[in-house]
Amino acid sequence: MNWILDVYHTCAAHFPTLTMAISLLLFPLLPLIIGVAMYVWWERKVIGWMHVRMGPNQIGPFGLVQTFADVFKLLLKEVVYPQKANKALFLLAPLWALVPAFAAWSVIPIASHAAWSDANAGLLLLLAMTSMGVYGIIIAGWASNSRYAMLGAMRSAAQVVSYEVAMGFSLVSVLILAGSLNLSDIVNAQAGSKGFLDWFAVPLLPMFIIYFVSGVAETNRSPFDVAEGESEIVAGFHVEYSGAPFAVFFLTEYANMILISFLAPILFLGGWLSPLQGWITADVHWTVNWIWMGGWPWLFIKFFAFATAYLWFRATFPRYRYDQIMRLGWKVFIPITIVWVFVAGCMKYFGWVTAGA
Amino acid sequence: MNRVTGYFKSLMLLELWAGLWLTFKYLWRPKYTMRYPMEHIPKSNRFRGLHALRRYPNGEERCIACKLCEAVCPALAITIDSTQREDGTRRTTRYEIDLFKCIFCGFCEESCPVDSIVETAIHEYHFEKRGENVIDKQQLLAIGDRFEKDIAAARAQDAAFR
Numbered sequence: 223m224n225w226i227l228d229v230y231h232t233c234a235a236h237f238p239t240l241t242m243a244i245s246l247l248l249f250p251l252l253p254l255i256i257g258v259a260m261y262v263w264w265e266r267k268v269i270g271w272m273h274v275r276m277g278p279n280q281i282g283p284f285g286l287v288q289t290f291a292d293v294f295k296l297l298l299k300e301v302v303y304p305q306k307a308n309k310a311l312f313l314l315a316p317l318w319a320l321v322p323a324f325a326a327w328s329v330i331p332i333a334s335h336a337a338w339s340d341a342n343a344g345l346l347l348l349l350a351m352t353s354m355g356v357y358g359i360i361i362a363g364w365a366s367n368s369r370y371a372m373l374g375a376m377r378s379a380a381q382v383v384s385y386e387v388a389m390g391f392s393l394v395s396v397l398i399l400a401g402s403l404n405l406s407d408i409v410n411a412q413a414g415s416k417g418f419l420d421w422f423a424v425p426l427l428p429m430f431i432i433y434f435v436s437g438v439a440e441t442n443r444s445p446f447d448v449a450e451g452e453s454e455i456v457a458g459f460h461v462e463y464s465g466a467p468f469a470v471f472f473l474t475e476y477a478n479m480i481l482i483s484f485l486a487p488i489l490f491l492g493g494w495l496s497p498l499q500g501w502i503t504a505d506v507h508w509t510v511n512w513i514w515m516g517g518w519p520w521l522f523i524k525f526f527a528f529a530t531a532y533l534w535f536r537a538t539f540p541r542y543r544y545d546q547i548m549r550l551g552w553k554v555f556i557p558i559t560i561v562w563v564f565v566a567g568c569m570k571y572f573g574w575v576t577a578g579a
Numbered sequence: 580m581n582r583v584t585g586y587f588k589s590l591m592l593l594e595l596w597a598g599l600w601l602t603f604k605y606l607w608r609p610k611y612t613m614r615y616p617m618e619h620i621p622k623s624n625r626f627r628g629l630h631a632l633r634r635y636p637n638g639e640e641r642c643i644a645c646k647l648c649e650a651v652c653p654a655l656a657i658t659i660d661s662t663q664r665e666d667g668t669r670r671t672t673r674y675e676i677d678l679f680k681c682i683f684c685g686f687c688e689e690s691c692p693v694d695s696i697v698e699t700a701i702h703e704y705h706f707e708k709r710g711e712n713v714i715d716k717q718q719l720l721a722i723g724d725r726f727e728k729d730i731a732a733a734r735a736q737d738a739a740f741r
């Protein structure tokens with residue numbers, strides 16, 4: 223392994239800025255990409271189990287290498303361009319979807335103020351980045367020059383924009399209570415002595431549910447996956463994509479799912495805080511202290527629960543009809559969120575909820 | 580009043596929770612999947628797979644070249660040539676089955692007066708070259724010799740129903 227260090231030191235001596243930039247990029251991206259691969263495997267396993275099947279179990283132990291095999295297959299395949307496609311935009315679209323999905327990761331903290339960019343307006347950046355992703359989908363649908371792709375892109379865009387409103391309102395209620403846009407501050411505002419009762423999911427329970435449901439809709443996942451409704455529009459915006467660009471779209475979708483599954487605990491379930499916070503304060507040993515003192519394992523446990531919930535939904539619910547999705551977004555979620563933003567304001571104003579320990 | 584309670588009921592997502600609970604229960608069910616090359620589904624003793632020609636315990640081949648199987652074969656998959664051996668018995672000189680034509684109906688086995696041609700439980704075989712699909716008398720007898728025990732056991736189990 224020493225030669226890797228040698229290469230690193232040589233590069234760092236000659237091109238310090240470039241080496242720094244590349245290593246800063248690789249550190250979050252590699253775990254994310256591997257995480258996506260594991261997530262895809264876990265999805266196929268969980269859905270298989272719920273179908274009383276086994277899921278992938280041949281390639282590698284428990285089929286763990288299956289996703290990597292699939293990815294390599296996709297990367298080695300020919301990229302087919304539709305004859306009348308706008309080639310430049312056609313290739314730009316998957317990147318345009320991917321880059322915001324990755325960029326949003328820069329502000330996700332895994333412990334107090336331990337993020338790649340501990341930005342003041344982290345929540346704002348997240349909203350901006352998740353909204354940027356929809357451009358990739360629209361461009362993909364337009365550049366493919368295919369009716370199905372266009373229909374899928376339009377559906378996806380309309381859906382994402384509608385649910386962005388409800389999601390934005392639920393985030394507003396969080397930041398009213400936390401009094402900050404910085405994600406670490408938001409988590410720290412949920413610290414306290416009453417265990418999990420201090421988390422924002424308790425005063426903001428409807429917002430918490432609406433946030434996650436909107437997140438599912440935002441990422442175009444089942445039961446809101448009309449954007450790629452197989453029965454009507456084949457595969458939606460990525461019908462015409464094959465090979466590596468398709469793999470990039472796939473990666474984007476799952477990276478976004480992981481992002482939403484990380485954000486839900488950070489915003490509503492106290493991130494790395496323990497549900498036993500304040501109830502037990504014993505100092506036993508650092509290997510078990512995190513169970514009641516809080517620490518990054520809690521964040522990952524919560525993330526895992528949400529990530530699995532995504533797959534659970536997919537295995538359970540039939541796809542919504544398009545008008546039902548719009549009805550749910552505009553006529554149910556948005557009124558509830560507006561009311562609850564007001565309630566959250568009252569909670570803050572009258573001091574029913576205090577931020578921070 | 581009903582509309583109001585219905586509205587709040589739908590807000591509680593009760594039906595969705597019921598659905599989630601159902602799939603959650605299914606998550607822990609034992610799986611139906613048979614891991615095929617490692618595991619096998621039990622086979623009936625009447626399974627009709629690859630053919631074989633049997634022998635009597637003294638080593639004499641059973642087939643007397645009556646050609647009933649050739650006559651009954653609906654797919655015309657069996658070809659038989661026969662001759663008279665030195666000891667005066669009638670024997671086949673050629674007994675070929677084209678496995679591409681064969682529909683594995685089992686009529687040959689039923690028509691055989693001496694239980695010579697049988698269909699064994701073997702179903703995992705393949706051909707690599709053109710022409711290998713036609714198996715001749717030697718191959719059929721070899722299959723019969725090799726799996727005589729299984730063939731006889733399956734016939735014994737089913738004897739009461741024949």
